Amino acid sequence: MIFSDGVLQGSSISQLIVWGGIWFIHFKFLSQARQSINSINDHLIGSIIGLGFSVSGLLTILQALLTSLFDFNKEAVIISAGQPLTQGLITFIVGAPIWYVYWIRTSMMIKRVASWFAYVLLIGIGGGVLVAVTAASISLYSVLVWFLGDPATQSASLYFKNSPGSISAAIVGVLVIWYHRDVLSHENTNERTEIRRIYEYGIAGIGLIAAAGGVTMILVSIIESLSASAQITGGGSTNSLLAAVTLIIVGGPIWWFIWQSIQKKSETNPVEEHSSLIRRIYLFILFGVAGIISAAMLLLGAYFIFKDLFQQGIGVATVRQMRFSLGILVTAAVVSVYHWFVFRNEKDVEIRRNPVMAIERKMYFFVEIKSKPGKDSELIGAINKYVVHVRKERGCEKFDALLDPTNPGSVYLYEIWSDAPSHQTHLNSAEFATWKELSDPLIAKFTAKTLDSTEI
Numbered sequence: 001m002i003f004s005d006g007v008l009q010g011s012s013i014s015q016l017i018v019w020g021g022i023w024f025i026h027f028k029f030l031s032q033a034r035q036s037i038n039s040i041n042d043h044l045i046g047s048i049i050g051l052g053f054s055v056s057g058l059l060t061i062l063q064a065l066l067t068s069l070f071d072f073n074k075e076a077v078i079i080s081a082g083q084p085l086t087q088g089l090i091t092f093i094v095g096a097p098i099w100y101v102y103w104i105r106t107s108m109m110i111k112r113v114a115s116w117f118a119y120v121l122l123i124g125i126g127g128g129v130l131v132a133v134t135a136a137s138i139s140l141y142s143v144l145v146w147f148l149g150d151p152a153t154q155s156a157s158l159y160f161k162n163s164p165g166s167i168s169a170a171i172v173g174v175l176v177i178w179y180h181r182d183v184l185s186h187e188n189t190n191e192r193t194e195i196r197r198i199y200e201y202g203i204a205g206i207g208l209i210a211a212a213g214g215v216t217m218i219l220v221s222i223i224e225s226l227s228a229s230a231q232i233t234g235g236g237s238t239n240s241l242l243a244a245v246t247l248i249i250v251g252g253p254i255w256w257f258i259w260q261s262i263q264k265k266s267e268t269n270p271v272e273e274h275s276s277l278i279r280r281i282y283l284f285i286l287f288g289v290a291g292i293i294s295a296a297m298l299l300l301g302a303y304f305i306f307k308d309l310f311q312q313g314i315g316v317a318t319v320r321q322m323r324f325s326l327g328i329l330v331t332a333a334v335v336s337v338y339h340w341f342v343f344r345n346e347k348d349v350e351i352r353r354n355p356v357m358a359i360e361r362k363m364y365f366f367v368e369i370k371s372k373p374g375k376d377s378e379l380i381g382a383i384n385k386y387v388v389h390v391r392k393e394r395g396c397e398k399f400d401a402l403l404d405p406t407n408p409g410s411v412y413l414y415e416i417w418s419d420a421p422s423h424q425t426h427l428n429s430a431e432f433a434t435w436k437e438l439s440d441p442l443i444a445k446f447t448a449k450t451l452d453s454t455e456i
Contacts, residue, residue, distance in 0.1 A: 053095020395422020
């Protein structure tokens with residue numbers, strides 16, 4: 001901490017200067033090679049760190065403001081050392097510049113590789129969904145227990161004192177989702193990559209597990225109530241049922257909408273979707289693991305039956321002992337059977353063994369521009385100004401303007417682009433159209449050659 005009890009801490013400042021200087025030097029070296037795969041991944045790691053600190057700080061700030069708004073703790077908004085609002089502001093002030101430098105200034109300008117899409121889909125959208133759904137579930141459960149269940153206290157201020165935290169987490173999660181979905185929408189790509197499938201099947205799996213857990217809890221409660229004198233609506237049982245209902249309300253729609261979207265895409269292009277390794281793994285896990293769990297619960301139930309059969313005899317107590325194994329057995333069996341039927345219809349399709357995301361080949365160009373008589377200097381000046389701009393475009397790895405002393409009046413351009421989409425974006429840009437309008441009157445002949453690398 002730079003300040004402690006109002007006293008300036010010299011050691012903390014010196015550490016900040018030293019480590020800040022080390023970071024700055026390494027960052028400058030990294031920025032010079034930002035188009036390489038390793039440097040791209042390094043920038044994305046920095047983006048994750050910055051995003052984490054920024055989200056944590058923003059969450060703490062919102063929690064302090066909501067706590068004060070609901071009058072749980074008026075001191076939460078006092079700007080002083082150790083207070084939540086101060087801690088949140090410091091965390092956000094530290095994280096936001098890191099995220100801005102690594103994401104806005106660099107990662108948003110570099111080549112869109114598999115790791116870039118993984119960051120946006122899995123960390124940005126996927127992480128935001130996980131945070132928002134978890135926080136919303138906690139808030140919903142608290143509300144249901146307060147109105148329908150058996151709350152631990154009758155004081156609303158005491159019972160809901162933690163609600164600002166879950167509400168803040170839900171708001172921040174939604175903001176993170178919204179921003180990264182907006183970033184993805186500007187890429188103008190509907191390609192079904194394996195990274196996108198990991199995101200979709202992962203979210204569907206989380207929703208399904210949550211809903212299945214809720215169904216299992218309801219089945220256990222029903223069996224428990226039928227095999228004992230306790231009523232299913234008794235205090236603790238009611239709260240358990242409300243927790244199960246919360247899981248179903250939250251997890252069920254998530255699984256349903258995502259899975260229906262996946263299945264529609266599967267119907268549109270069945271060969272491509274059914275041959276996906278990610279889809280095959282998803283189905284194997286659900287029908288395979290769920291099947292194993294069902295078999296295990298069946299064996300456990302048989303153990304209880306035979307144990308009681310040779311001891312005190314099979315009765316209501318036996319069923320009560322089996323309530324968890326029966327609940328899990330029924331739920332897991334339904335999940336396993338459903339996904340087995342899905343898998344059975346496509347198991348003969350050969351898995352497409354391609355990379356996670358197709359690696360675009362670099363594009364090389366050698367251009368010869370012959371100026372009109374007397375336009376040499378004007379053309380060279382225009383090209384030099386244009387080169388400075390083009391080198392800043394995303395995907396441009398090299399753009400050199402060269403002269404041949406033995407061939408006056410000619411200018412040569414050597415270009416390297418990371419991939420075809422980057423080069424096409426360059427050709428479609430307004431700046432390129434403006435350049436052509438200015439340069440065409442100066443050019444007598446234009447010859448361009450597309451080259452291939454000798455690397456295999």
